[in-house]
Amino acid sequence: MDQGILRKGAIIISTITLFFIIVPILHIFIKLSAKSLIATILDKTVWTSIFVSIGCSICATLLGCVMGIPFAYFLSKNRFRGRAILESVINLPVAIPHVAVGIALLSLFNDRTVVGSFFNLFHISFVDTVYGITIAMLFVSISFVISSALVGFDSIEQEIEMVSRTLGASSSYTFFHITFPLAFPSILRGAVLAFARSISEVGAILIIAYYPKTAPVLMYERFEEYGLSAARPVSALVIFLCVLIFFLLLYLSRHYARH
Amino acid sequence: MLDINISNKYKNGFSLGVSFCIKENSYNIMLGPSGSGKSLTLKAISGFEKIYGGYVRLKKRDISNLAPEKRNIVYLPQNLGLFPHLRVKEQLYFPFKARGISIDESIISMIVKEFNIVHLMERFPNELSGGEGQRVALARSLVARPDVLLLDEPLTGLDFHLKMKLIKFLKNIKNRFSLTIIHVTHDPIEAVYLGEEIFIIQDGRIIFSGALDQLWTCKANGFVQGIRQELKELGKIITTP
Numbered sequence: 001m002d003q004g005i006l007r008k009g010a011i012i013i014s015t016i017t018l019f020f021i022i023v024p025i026l027h028i029f030i031k032l033s034a035k036s037l038i039a040t041i042l043d044k045t046v047w048t049s050i051f052v053s054i055g056c057s058i059c060a061t062l063l064g065c066v067m068g069i070p071f072a073y074f075l076s077k078n079r080f081r082g083r084a085i086l087e088s089v090i091n092l093p094v095a096i097p098h099v100a101v102g103i104a105l106l107s108l109f110n111d112r113t114v115v116g117s118f119f120n121l122f123h124i125s126f127v128d129t130v131y132g133i134t135i136a137m138l139f140v141s142i143s144f145v146i147s148s149a150l151v152g153f154d155s156i157e158q159e160i161e162m163v164s165r166t167l168g169a170s171s172s173y174t175f176f177h178i179t180f181p182l183a184f185p186s187i188l189r190g191a192v193l194a195f196a197r198s199i200s201e202v203g204a205i206l207i208i209a210y211y212p213k214t215a216p217v218l219m220y221e222r223f224e225e226y227g228l229s230a231a232r233p234v235s236a237l238v239i240f241l242c243v244l245i246f247f248l249l250l251y252l253s254r255h256y257a258r259h
Numbered sequence: 260m261l262d263i264n265i266s267n268k269y270k271n272g273f274s275l276g277v278s279f280c281i282k283e284n285s286y287n288i289m290l291g292p293s294g295s296g297k298s299l300t301l302k303a304i305s306g307f308e309k310i311y312g313g314y315v316r317l318k319k320r321d322i323s324n325l326a327p328e329k330r331n332i333v334y335l336p337q338n339l340g341l342f343p344h345l346r347v348k349e350q351l352y353f354p355f356k357a358r359g360i361s362i363d364e365s366i367i368s369m370i371v372k373e374f375n376i377v378h379l380m381e382r383f384p385n386e387l388s389g390g391e392g393q394r395v396a397l398a399r400s401l402v403a404r405p406d407v408l409l410l411d412e413p414l415t416g417l418d419f420h421l422k423m424k425l426i427k428f429l430k431n432i433k434n435r436f437s438l439t440i441i442h443v444t445h446d447p448i449e450a451v452y453l454g455e456e457i458f459i460i461q462d463g464r465i466i467f468s469g470a471l472d473q474l475w476t477c478k479a480n481g482f483v484q485g486i487r488q489e490l491k492e493l494g495k496i497i498t499t500p
Contacts, residue, residue, distance in 0.1 A: 157340075159336035159340045160341075160342060162305070162327070162334055162336065163336065163340030165307075165328050166306075166330070166334040166409075167328075167403050168354050168357040168403060169328055170326070170357075171326075173357055178342055181344050182343065182344060
């Protein structure tokens with residue numbers, strides 16, 4: 001009896017949750033007129049912003065992997081005082097409001113600071129450039145890569161690596177042929193989430209690099225200047241592409257994990 | 260063949276002080292309760308535990324500071340350490356690839372036949388039964404042609420039937436391939452069946468070393484007496500019609 005009530009309750013709550021996620025997304029498409037959608041598809045500005053978003057998200061995800069995977073490996077294989085604090089620090093970007101992230105990045109990386117001047121030597125400026133967008137995306141998404149990679153590395157039994165070493169494999173051979181392939185499904189999941197987080201970022205980007213406009217910034221701008229009906233077709237197109245890319249990446253990561 | 264003299268002290272107060280010799284082509288059982296230092300000794304021999312005082316010598320060569328991959332001592336853990344993402348065939352190729360040498364198909368096919376795993380070559384570890392997994396893991400260890408094979412509780416957790424089958428199998432391959440084996444366990448029965456030389460370890464010290472028959476006659480402390488008593492009682496049960 002009790003179990004039956006629990007089950008029914010869980011089904012009802014699950015349905016409400018599912019509707020809560022799906023309905024707002026579907027609603028945008030329902031309210032969309034074919035004319036405005038075609039106009040958006042033919043709008044060059046929209047496609048430029050989408051390409052900027054996708055390009056910068058890919059760069060941020062790759063950079064996140066390059067920085068995050070070794071860090072996660074180091075954390076997983078070493079026990080030291082302060083490790084728990086480090087693990088909390090990893091998740092800080094998720095907890096900080098993203099406008100504050102933008103302000104923090106702008107104050108550190110603007111051209112007048114030591115860091116900004118250093119990058120200027122290589123003709124890299126972060127204010128209103130793709131570098132600024134990428135660094136903002138990297139900051140808000142790197143936690144996903146590190147956390148997932150950490151879970152992946154932690155799940156590998158130490159004995160497996162020990163066996164590999166005694167069978168004649170060096171520590172680097174063991175890493176690339178045993179540890180990394182075994183942790184790869186987790187890393188890939190983290191990278192997919194990081195990509196999704198990057199492409200959806202707006203708060204930090206608005207502060208550090210309003211230009212070139214990313215798709216979310218363009219949506220925000222159209223909404224601010226022309227209202228809901230002008231923002232809707234861009235949003236619909238971006239949502240459609242994001243969902244497509246997200247499910248494709250998710251499918252690939254699951255496909256790899258299964259095999 | 261293998262001379263071990265380790266004197267390590269740890270931050271938690273535990274000290275490992277073991278000194279013993281392993282003869283070539285012998286089956287050695289290291290027997291002791293959990294926390295006695297058995298696995299720590301294996302780790303020190305295989306190169307995963309730093310030796311602060313003492314040495315490990317293999318064929319009179321000091322290998323104390325060599326990396327695990329350079330010692331030619333293969334470690335086989337209780338969970339077998341099969342690589343989940345590699346097929347059996349690839350597990351057997353691994354020692355060759357890891358060392359950057361060409362794959363010797365003749366050795367592999369001889370071992371594969373001997374271990375009766377020909378039909379398992381295309382399978383992944385999760386598609387193997389407990390006994391098949393043990394055979395594959397042992398075959399992979401032998402493909403590496405180790406000077407010493409370290410077995411860390413290889414029979415723990417197996418049902419009686421499989422355990423007895425594997426005991427026979429281990430005895431057989433030890434003789435067939437002239438192996439030098441150090442087998443760590445807490446089960447005196449494994450010592451009775453397999454041990455040509457037995458080392459009893461307690462609180463980080465070897466308190467008995469010798470053949471099984473010497474175990475009955477040696478001066479013994481409480482732990483060794485306990486083992487004797489267990490074995491005697493087991494003997495009574497087995498001989499009772």
